[in-house]
Amino acid sequence: PRLSFSTKPMTLTPPEESEVVATVMKWKTVTAIFLLVVLYLVMGAAVFRSLEQPHESEQRLAILSQKLQFLSRHSCVNQSQLEELVKQVVSAIRSGVNPAGTMTNNSSLWDLSSAFFFAGTVITTIGFGNISPHTEGGRIFCIVYALLGIPLFGFLLAGVGDQLGTIFGKGIDKVEKMFISQTKIWVISTLLFVLFGCLLFVALPAAIFKHIEGWSALESLYFVVITLTTIGFGDFVAGGSDIEYMDYYKPVVWFWILVGLAYFAAILSMIGDWLKVISKRTKEEVGEIRAHAAEWTANVSAEFKETRRRVSIEIHDKFQRAASIKRKLSSELGFSPAPEVTLPKRVVSVNFNNERDKNEKEAGLHGLTPSAINGALVLNGPDLERGEISIIEHLK
Amino acid sequence: MALVGRSWLLLVGFILFYVIYLLFGALIFSTIERPMEDKLRHDMEVLKKEFLNQSCVSAASLENFLFKVLAANKYGVFLIRNASATSNWDLASSMFFANTLVTTVGYGQSTPLSDTGKAFSIFYALLGVPFTMLVLTACVQRLLYPLVLAPVSLLQRSGLEPRPATAVHFVLLLFLVVLCFFVVPAAIFTKLEESWSFLDGVYFCFISLCTIGLGDFVPGMQPEQKYRTLYLGAVMVYLFLGLMMMYLLLRTFHKMSDVHGLTTMLQLPRCEDSDPDEDREPIVDHGESPQRQTEKGASNHLEPGSQVSYNTINRG
Numbered sequence: 001p002r003l004s005f006s007t008k009p010m011t012l013t014p015p016e017e018s019e020v021v022a023t024v025m026k027w028k029t030v031t032a033i034f035l036l037v038v039l040y041l042v043m044g045a046a047v048f049r050s051l052e053q054p055h056e057s058e059q060r061l062a063i064l065s066q067k068l069q070f071l072s073r074h075s076c077v078n079q080s081q082l083e084e085l086v087k088q089v090v091s092a093i094r095s096g097v098n099p100a101g102t103m104t105n106n107s108s109l110w111d112l113s114s115a116f117f118f119a120g121t122v123i124t125t126i127g128f129g130n131i132s133p134h135t136e137g138g139r140i141f142c143i144v145y146a147l148l149g150i151p152l153f154g155f156l157l158a159g160v161g162d163q164l165g166t167i168f169g170k171g172i173d174k175v176e177k178m179f180i181s182q183t184k185i186w187v188i189s190t191l192l193f194v195l196f197g198c199l200l201f202v203a204l205p206a207a208i209f210k211h212i213e214g215w216s217a218l219e220s221l222y223f224v225v226i227t228l229t230t231i232g233f234g235d236f237v238a239g240g241s242d243i244e245y246m247d248y249y250k251p252v253v254w255f256w257i258l259v260g261l262a263y264f265a266a267i268l269s270m271i272g273d274w275l276k277v278i279s280k281r282t283k284e285e286v287g288e289i290r291a292h293a294a295e296w297t298a299n300v301s302a303e304f305k306e307t308r309r310r311v312s313i314e315i316h317d318k319f320q321r322a323a324s325i326k327r328k329l330s331s332e333l334g335f336s337p338a339p340e341v342t343l344p345k346r347v348v349s350v351n352f353n354n355e356r357d358k359n360e361k362e363a364g365l366h367g368l369t370p371s372a373i374n375g376a377l378v379l380n381g382p383d384l385e386r387g388e389i390s391i392i393e394h395l396k
Numbered sequence: 397m398a399l400v401g402r403s404w405l406l407l408v409g410f411i412l413f414y415v416i417y418l419l420f421g422a423l424i425f426s427t428i429e430r431p432m433e434d435k436l437r438h439d440m441e442v443l444k445k446e447f448l449n450q451s452c453v454s455a456a457s458l459e460n461f462l463f464k465v466l467a468a469n470k471y472g473v474f475l476i477r478n479a480s481a482t483s484n485w486d487l488a489s490s491m492f493f494a495n496t497l498v499t500t501v502g503y504g505q506s507t508p509l510s511d512t513g514k515a516f517s518i519f520y521a522l523l524g525v526p527f528t529m530l531v532l533t534a535c536v537q538r539l540l541y542p543l544v545l546a547p548v549s550l551l552q553r554s555g556l557e558p559r560p561a562t563a564v565h566f567v568l569l570l571f572l573v574v575l576c577f578f579v580v581p582a583a584i585f586t587k588l589e590e591s592w593s594f595l596d597g598v599y600f601c602f603i604s605l606c607t608i609g610l611g612d613f614v615p616g617m618q619p620e621q622k623y624r625t626l627y628l629g630a631v632m633v634y635l636f637l638g639l640m641m642m643y644l645l646l647r648t649f650h651k652m653s654d655v656h657g658l659t660t661m662l663q664l665p666r667c668e669d670s671d672p673d674e675d676r677e678p679i680v681d682h683g684e685s686p687q688r689q690t691e692k693g694a695s696n697h698l699e700p701g702s703q704v705s706y707n708t709i710n711r712g
Contacts, residue, residue: 037531040524041498045491047516053485055509063468070461076452085447086465092440093466127608129504134612139599146606151646222514229525231502234611272526 113250117239120254123149124261126232130240161262168193194267201228201260209238212249227257228264488625492616495632498524499639501609505617532636536644543569544648562652573645577605577638588627589615605638 071077110131118131122142133139171192206220215223215236223236238253239245448455485493489506496503497520508514544565551561582597592600592613600613616628 037498037528040527041491041494045487045494047520049485049487049490055513056485059468059509063465066461066464070457074453074457076450081447085443086462088443089440089462089466092436122608125500125606125608127502127603127610129609129611132610132612136595139595143599143602146602146608150606216511218511218514222518225518225521226502229521230500230607231497231521231525232500232609233502233504233507235504235507268522268526268529271522272530275527275530 117250117254119145119149120257121232122146123153124230124257125150126227126230126257128232128234128237128240130234130237157258157262157265160259161265164259164262164266190270197263197267201256201263205256205260212245213238213241213243224260228260229268230261488628492628492632494520494524495635496609497521498528499607499635500525501604501607501635503609503611503614505611505614532640532643535640536647539640539644540647543644544651559656562655566648566652569645569648573641577601577634577641581634585615590618601638604635605642607639 067082071079071082114131121128122145133142168189202221202224206217206224209215209220209223210217213220213236219236223238226233226236227238239250444458447453448458485506493506497517508517547568548561548565551565552558556564578598578601581601582594585597585600586592586594589597596613600615603610603613615631616624
């Protein structure tokens with residue numbers, strides 16, 4: 001679906017209101033997701049810290065003790081000399097030159113095959129970093145090179161992914177003939193995809209790396225995942241150690257990266273789809289719960305309002321009657337009507353089921369004596385505007 | 397049939413062209429970097445010789461020592477810093493690490509040492525990467541209207557044809573992004589980091605925002621960095637915003653090439669907006685999505701070809 005530029009230009013006015021509404025709703029979702037991501041990051045940080053810090057302190061102590069040992073054993077070297085040497089060595093390492101080791105091996109980090117590999121890591125955005133350009137010209141060229149190369153690789157990956165998908169789809173066709181149900185096919189095809197792909201692109205290469213590079217099983221798996229998600233730390237690099245590699249090793253690794261990336265892209269987008277579905281379902285459920293809650297609250301408040309309305313009318317009637325009775329009494333007895341005493345208010349929830357109480361109260365009013373006015377049930381007129389009734393009850 | 401044949405041909409052509417591009421890059425890198433490397437090597441030899449000459453250290457024990465130092469260095473444990481220096485795994489740095497993990501930048505200046513850490517990274521990444529991409533896509537989706545569609549329609553209403561309008565807008569957007577996300581941050585980094593030149597700053601910004609993340613430059617790694625937590629937090633925000641803008645740029649470029657008919661010519665997947673959810677109401681008038689040859693919905697989720705480019709594959 002392309003933007004309908006050719007047919008009609010986007011007019012801002014008609015869809016504006018609906019858009020504003022839609023935008024408001026959508027921003028809520030975005031903020032929710034964003035908060036989730038931040039939470040995820042914080043959680044990850046806490047876990048990493050608790051896992052790694054002890055190790056790091058261990059390493060630190062170890063290297064410090066090494067240094068002290070060295071200094072004590074070789075007394076003609078002083079601390080500053082040593083530190084200077086180490087500094088130089090470290091920066092050389094960063095530039096890819098490893099002085100610890102025989103300097104006679106002539107393999108450069110920038111011979112054609114390694115440079116090819118480096119170019120590959122730049123384009124795929126993996127970016128191991130065990131090799132990196134150190135000249136200004138190299139860096140500028142790297143920028144320009146990546147600018148052109150990354151989209152190029154993107155298209156390539158799309159194409160490879162397409163082909164993978166078609167091959168896979170043809171396989172599904174054959175499976176389809178055996179089953180009838182659609183959902184079964186989908187589930188089975190997903191499982192097959194994941195399993196087969198994991199075997200071909202993850203397990204097998206990991207085993208090969210373990211054998212050739214001498215890493216542990218976990219380290220090989222770690223390398224595979226970190227590379228194929230294009231994170232590319234560079235702590236483990238296939239073809240980066242000082243081992244004698246076979247000639248076709250690096251190109252094969254590179255080809256594996258290409259296809260593996262397509263596979264991982266599909267896997268990651270699948271996980272993304274699942275996350276979307278989960279979030280949608282959660283939203284639906286939350287929406288349902290909220291709808292129910294809203295309904296329930298609406299019902300309850302409607303009932304409550306209705307009841308309050310009735311009560312206020314009844315009380316108003318009673319008040320009128322009580323007032324008229326009092327007037328009659330006082331006129332019979334010859335008193336002037338005493339001022340109404342308003343007791344401090346206390347809102348009471350009245351139990352309207354008890355008709356007897358009301359009658360009693362009414363009866364009590366009949367037997368009024370002026371001094372018992374304080375003990376009388378003084379009703380404030382219902383405030384119909386506010387819908388509130390304050391019923392004052394003073395117990396005798 | 398001819399269509400299938402053509403698509404295969406195109407793919408093969410692409411691969412070939414890609415390999416040539418890589419070879420070309422390799423050649424250039426080689427010629428630029430190799431002399432510098434040789435010089436450095438030579439310097440190191442001289443240094444070692446000097447050191448060994450004037451001291452009682454034997455070559456073997458020096459090698460041994462250096463080996464250990466470098467092994468520690470690889471994991472970010474530096475000999476030169478004081479023992480009381482900031483850890484690589486305090487909360488701020490760990491969060492920074494987690495951030496580089498889920499955005500797939502992956503500098504590598506500090507990497508998990510323990511086995512458990514490595515195993516955890518695997519799972520964390522497998523979940524976190526698509527998650528981040530979802531968030532980025534969602535954000536870009538919302539930004540698309542104010543930053544792309546509204547200005548383009550504005551340009552159109554002031555008389556431009558659709559094609560030049562999109563081109564002009566793209567150039568403007570590009571210029572703005574370069575200014576705000578490359579030039580200005582690079583200048584800031586040059587101020588804050590002692591050893592970085594302006595070019596280094598631009599290089600760092602570029603390498604990070606393309607998620608290459610070589611790791612030769614990482615901010616906040618100086619031993620006496622003030623306000624380190626704040627600094628790292630700001631860098632994380634910058635990375636996130638920058639990634640969003642890069643993705644937006646890519647999207648805009650893709651849409652523009654759609655309008656200009658480039659994508660159909662090269663038989664590349666067209667730029668699709670994601671399927672309209674309740675939550676993502678289509679802002680733009682969508683035509684019918686082109687029916688592609690999908691196997692009866694079975695592999696719909698899995699078809700990698702349903703994603704646009706590499707960047708959109710990863711980013712949902």
